Amino acid sequence: MKRAPAAKTRRLDDLGGLKAALRSAREEAAAQAAAERAREAESRRERELFTRTVGTVVPLRKVAPTVVPRPRPPAVAQQRRRDEEAVLAESISDEFDVETLLDTDDALSFRRPGIGVEVLRKLRRGVWALQGEIDLHGKRRDEAREALAAFLRDAAGNGVRCVRIVHGKGHGSPGREPVLKAKVKTWLVQRKEVLAFVHARAADGGHGALIVLLQPSRAGGAAAGKD
Known part of the structure; x- marks a missing residue:
């Protein structure tokens, strides 16, 4: 207690x-x-x-990031490239022996099978008007071959029928041998556009040039080769 x-x-x-x-x-x-x-x-x-x-503060607007343009690669000339490839694909040979495949007369004229003799006569008389020409005189062999291939392709593509090819008489060649003259004949018979050719008249270059008839680009003109 x-x-x-x-x-x-x-x-x-x-x-x-x-x-x-x-x-x-x-x-x-x-x-x-x-x-x-x-x-x-x-x-x-x-x-x-x-x-x-x-003072009063206003929030900044959001700005899209600046896109810096990148330099574009240089343009490629597609048509020119295709043309150059076509020239290579249709290249003509120096080794082709025309005598083994096609007949030539004493005047070195030429006509494909199916092309009448009258065609050669008309070419010699100048019945067909000249629509273009190329002067290979003075060119080196390779340069002349490439220039001729491009000329024929463009002429046929543009519907040209009759052209003159100046190759010279060979007086300036070593040994005065007409090397380019013989090569041009060999090159021409390898081109499908070429139907016939003859030596030019004296007024058009004589034996230093050829008058060439080309395959028409339109079907309507095909009958001309059978005259």
Whole structure:
């Protein structure tokens, strides 16, 4: 019975300690709240000061990235490339032996099978008007061969029927041998566009040139080769 006051005293002490802890927690929370209010007030003052100093801030618009144009590769002349390839594909040989395949007369004229003798007579008389010519005189052999192939292809493609090919008489060749003259004859018989050819008249170059009849590009003109 004498120990009851001591127990009561301990309970009062515990209660006092709890109250003190609660008071301390309230004071700490109040201090944190006051500090937070102070920070917000300081931030608000800084924003107001910035606005008064700088003015209203408008966000920048998003700008699409600038595309730097890349230089385009140089244009390729496709038609020219195809023409050059066609020339190579239709190249004519120096080794072709015309005598083994086609007949030539004493005047070195030529006509394909199915082309009448009258065609040669008309070529010699100049019945067909000359529509183009190429001068190979003075060119080297390879240069002359390539130039002749391109000329014949373009002429036939443009519907040209009769042309003159100047090859020279060979007086300036080594040994005065008409090398280019003989080569031109050999080259011509290998071209499918060529129907016939004869030596030119004296007024058109004589034995230094050939008058050549070409295959017409249109079906309607095919009958001309059968005169």
